[in-house]
Amino acid sequence: MIKVGIVGGTGYTGVELLRILATHPEAEVSCITSRSEAGLAVADLYPNLRGHYDLAFSEPDPDTLAQCDLVFFATPHGVAMRLAPELIARGTRVVDLSADFRIKDLDVWAKWYGMPHETPEWAEKAVYGLPEVARAAIRDAQLVANPGCYPTAVQLGLIPLLENGLVKTDRIIADAKSGASGAGRQANVGMLHGEIGESFKAYGASGHRHLPEIRQGLVAASGDSQLGVTFVPHLVPMIRGIEATLYAELNNPADFDRLQSLYEARYRDEPFVDVLPFGSHPDTRSVRGANHCRMALHRQEDSNLVIITSVIDNLVKGAAGQAVQNMNVMFGLQENLGLQAPAMLP
Template identity: 60%
Template sequence: MAQLQRIGIVGGTGYAGAELLRLLVSHPQAKVVAVTSRGDAGTPVADAYPQLRGVVDLDFVAPDADNLADCDVVFFATPHAAAMHDVPALLEAGKRVIDLSADFRLRDASLWAQWYGTDHVCPELIERAVYGLPELNRDRIAGADLVACPGCYPTAVILGFKPLIDAGLVDKDSLIADAKTGVSGAGKSLKPGFLFAEMHDSFKAYGVAGHRHLPEIRQILGDLAKDDVGLTFVPHLVPMIRGIHATLYGRLNTQADLQTLFETSYAGEPFVDVLPAGATPETRHVRGGNMCRIAVHRPGGGDTAVVLSVIDNLVKGAAGQAVQCFNLMIDAPENSALAAPGALP
């Protein structure tokens, strides 16, 4: 059995940090010993999250090295361009780091700077980071000391396209990802476009000219294809709290049994569920759980594969995936703290 790991969560007041706490407090090999917040240092965690009263008896602390000194594993649930300032010292001190932000996802530091608006402060660590999608990198994650957890959109899109690209069944130059997210994907900061009166009864595309997740998706799909891919990615904001629904289109270059392909590709994967032929997954069917549910269709028997891929953006798209990686890193059962199904309604 894996040894008990002392856990630090940097950025504990955001939605992803809250999900990490919710999951890790029930993990048999994890003990959360530090939860950081610059603005709430000194206040009880349970004041921010009343659902954790009687479960988490900690105060928020400032995010400095002394407060993380007793940790074996540190999770970063911080905005982009924050973790990279602290990760080098933590690795030097022998900590293992799981970063939920984008700081170490892109292998090209100049491309990262272009999309995130600032220079990377430790580009020498980018190659050291392992992309934290277990369905692609399970063995490498197990031996890593720095894991870059994928974004929520990339998780749904990559898992949806992977079997088709692996099998060489689609034109890699004309892939389309039409994806929707709930408002929790934008975090807790107050923004006019995310107010209830602005979001309710509305539905809009955004980032059409280019979204930060686009280079990440292209990078990983390109790895699968062993070549550059052509991808049109259009995200949308819908008036729900949580969830990602990705509708993916690929032009088939040959006839194949797509249902069998997907079932075979994900046979034995604990957190990918390929639905029966003709099914359509819904975001509410994964709410609160770490499952990615996928269905594959060929409308009218034509030459276009349509893949429907749904996840909870805060779980499989963030905190749950991070815990899944943590389980691999400490040689715990991969479903530890993640086995509960999603919540309905």
């Protein structure tokens, strides 16, 4: 049984970790921390977990956390880079759900996250935890940087094209939309239902902190350091889900005929990627609560553009579910353990 700790358990990703791990047959949550809610029973804050946990939130204590086999950090940016190295030095493995270790260029990281990185040696050693790309490295990692939600949907949708050199890399477009839970659980007037209900808007159109993470992954897949990508996120009035519509121009229009089989072959053995029939329109509710990415390919008449639609649940495959998937890989478990429940409908 894997002894698990969670640092920062009161946000949406924290409670999603608790929900998933509650029925995981090989993992047990032994401690969960929150400075603001220390002493409060987990079930009192999250009544959906009544009967599943006899735990209270506690102050973060390195000695207690170091007794765990693995610690998840579901914390604001800047926390994991300070505490994780101490735990790793004491033999505890870490999956960080924040952005602290995702971006290798620390000048870029500092620009987007507004602080200098305090542990550059671990930023270099961390494994970027997209299992569909880095499974072998994740298996042996001490520290896994769990990908962001938008970067997961975008990278999975584009990687087969880039790995095979099929598209022009100077002008890739990712047009993505997310539900409100992607902004976190903190109080924010702009995220009130009265503010976002019956409305739809772009944000971060002049630049978003997920852009360098997306570009880093696409450059790695393509091998083209000059790759250009435009990423524009949008806020839609729903709680969960991301839909990314992706555009890339084929080098050879004749390759359209083999794209469907190429995608199916690339993801055939991936338990959490589902390539739908050509021309399908995956919707976010088809992955709600599940650790799946569903995608489909499209072509408009007489166009050289390939269009990919990719959907995930931002709290599951985009955060907590992928973190548990990474844990399973790290400990040599069946990869879909604890993640086998189908999506919720309606």
